[in-house]
Amino acid sequence: MIKDQLFDAVADALSNLGVDSVPSGLVVERPARREHGDWSTNAALVSAKAAGRNPRELGQQLADYLTENRPAHVEALEIAGPGFVNFRLAATWLHDVLAEVLAEGEADYGRINLGDGLKVNIEFVSANPTGPIHAGGGRWGAYGDSVARIMARCGYAPHKEFYINDRGRQTQLFGASLTAAKNGESVPEDGYQGAYIDEWAAEMPDDVDPVAWGIERSLADARESLEQLNVVFDTWSSEKSMVDTGAEAAVMDRLRASGHVYEADGATWLRTSDFGDDQDRVLIKSNGDYTYLTPDIAYHLDKYNRGDYIIDVLGADHHGYVPRMKAALEALGSGGDTYEAIIGQNVKLMRGGEEVKMSKRAGNLVEIRDLVDEVGADVARFAYLLQSVDSPQTLDLDLLKTEASENPVFYVQYANARVHNIGIEADKRGIVRKPFADVDVSPLSHERELELLRQLSALGEVLEFACTERAPHHVSNWVRELARAFHGFYHDCPVLRDDVDADLQQARLWLVEASRIGLAIGLDLLGVSAPESM
RNA sequence: GCCCUCGUAGCUCAGGGGAUAGAGCAUCGGCCUCCGAAGCCGUGCGCGCAGGUUCGAAUCCUGCCGAGGGCGCCA
Known part of the structure; x- marks a missing residue:
């Protein structure tokens, strides 16, 4: 470069x-x-x-x-x-960029090797299977998936996981709530309520275990609504199966052998304070049950079977959890520089000028499904990925919907549609693009043409930064800038018009193709579609 | 009280120690006998406050103010 x-x-x-x-x-x-x-x-x-x-x-x-x-x-x-x-x-340096984009194409342009094939296990969303995933959870879906896409293009081998908390008090409450709703009784204290509980209870057959059925129902919903957002996981890992196969018993043995475990108040504790946590944590409650932590430690060790480096994407409401997991992994001689927790700030949803407080238990959800139905997957996904995950995000549902047509994602997609339309129009007019090797690109000297090439030239740097910072929004910004440059070019630099010099026309046709490549790469990294017409 | 994150334009947000801090939306105006006007062009003295480090700070450090989150034998 x-x-x-x-x-x-x-x-x-x-x-x-x-x-x-x-x-x-x-x-x-x-x-x-x-x-x-x-x-x-x-x-x-x-x-x-x-x-x-x-x-x-x-x-x-x-x-x-x-x-x-x-x-x-x-x-x-x-x-x-x-x-x-x-x-x-x-301008010759930019002409070289054009040649490079075209030679490497959609598959390879901007590809860099930062990861050297390192297997990265990235866990995200992992919402409790006690109801539909709400629109706030969609942020982690879009984010984790795009980070994985970016890392893959930067030479890593990412593996996407969803952890299912299908065990413990919350799942029991959920099952009891379904049963109560089915029988027309009021839900238990601290139970789940809301429209979805009634709907799901009505679907539930008589002869099933309500907990197991409810979890399956919830997971089916999660899978489907995340797929609507173009988020697909490689592995769905079950906490319950972790316990059933004895993995957490094995991890208890290892923790005890590490010398950081002690008994107090009838419970079994891990001295996480030895590793920087502000207090010790319970592994086995006084009633004999494991806490959430113990199988999760086993799960993190299990993840090392599918990756040499672990990333957890967590909402800000779970940030306090990170020190104890780090401590546990260190106690077992793992973790350290192979464990990374990304803390994302939460999403605030606005509707009718007021904040929508979301709670599964209260049942006043705005589901991912609702969001996608209202504005479409591309708008939702681009909205999530437009800003840094370090900043709290405010999504105004009314605004997203009413201004959907002015959404930045359409600005980018429209550029792509214009690219394809030039191809269609060229065919109609019988204009044929000659092989690139036979085309002289030196006529490309208009500021709009050069600016477009400058944007294309930046992909490698943007990708590297977005990858190391785990920050897909840099890709969003880049693809917007690329679209802007294309629209400017399109406005000022006609390609097919009769009065365009033949050599210039050939060079511009290839510049259009390079733009297509750039837009396709950018949108793909964001998991947003690149329609050929709109 | 302690810990984490965030305060940038009317609103939603970019901004990687660099030069005159940028977009979108909103406002007001201009551009279609010309490949799609979902576009292009113009219209904007705003970095919460106070110190510090540096040749240079929106960016790094400290304190204060404000907002969100966390501080369970819930998950």
Whole structure:
């Protein structure tokens, strides 16, 4: 990539100017403003102090040296501001980008190898199987799935899991609530209620275990509504089966052997405070039952059978859980730098200008299903992925619905539809795209064309950052920028019109194809469809 | 009280220690004999407050203020 070539050239120049080692903060980056050139380096600024030189003087020497020993495509160098060295490149560097996009295609363009095939187990959603998944849970579905897609394109081998808490007090309450509703009785204290309980109770046959049936009913609903959001899991793991197969008994033995287990108040405790937790945690209650923690430890060990690195995506309401899991894994000699918990902030739903407080037990749910029915999967998914998971998200259902047609996802999809329409229109007019090898792309010099290529050129950097930060919203932003660049190009640079020069037309046809590739890659990473017409 | 996260434009949000902080929506205006107007172009002094680190801070650190979440032998 051009960026690496420039970086190497800068590092080489520095050493020739007597700067001994490459300074740690040295970067080659895209300036925020176009007038500062195509690329820029802070080399003089980060070197000046250690070298005992004036940054602007050093910058000038750097610019002089690089003017003498000019890297490919570089037309001019300038020193600006406190000592930035700015590169102005010929359009040929962007013509190379076009060739690269077309050569690598939808399958490989922007693909980078960060993971080196590392198997990553990523668990997300894992909502309790005691009712439909609410629209807040959809955020984790869209997020976890897109992180997996991004990591896959960055050389990791992700494995998506949903953990089923099909055991314990909540499931018993859920079953009892179904039974009560079926019999027309009032639900138990702290039980579940709401429309879905009545509906499901009505479906429930007489001769079934209400807990087991209810869990299956709930899981079927979860599977279906997540699939509507284009989220599909590789593995659904059952807590109950973990207990039934004795995995947690085995883990208890290992924990005891680790020397961090003790008995107190009739319960069995893990001294998680040895590993940074603020208090110790109960593994076996005084009534003999396991807490949620114990089978979950067994589950995390089990996950290491399907991955060498574990990611848990958790809502902010579970962040307090992380230290005890880390502690437990460390007590067993696992975890450490192979365990990562991502804490996402919760979703607030607004309807009619008021917050919709969601609770399965109270039964006032806005389900994923409702959201998808109202606005469609693409709008919902893009809305979830438009912002950082670190920020609390407010989804105004009225706004999403009424402004659905102005939703950014349509802006991007419309660009894709225009791409395909150009293909259809070219066929009608008998315009044939020649093989790329026979096409001269040098006529591409319009600012709109160059801007489009600049956006395409950024995919690799965006992908790397989105992957290491586990932040799909950077991909959302990139694909929006790409769509913007395409719409601008489309507006100002006709492709098929009679008055377009034949050579320019061929070059533009290939630029359109490169745009298609970029849009397809971006939308796929977000799990959003790329319709050819709208 | 302690812990985690977040305070950026009227609203919803981007912003990776860099140069004059950006989008969408909303407002007001301009552009279709021309590949789809779901588009393009214009219209905006806003980083909660106070210190600190740095050549340089929306970004890192400390404190304060405000919002959300957590602090169970629930899951």
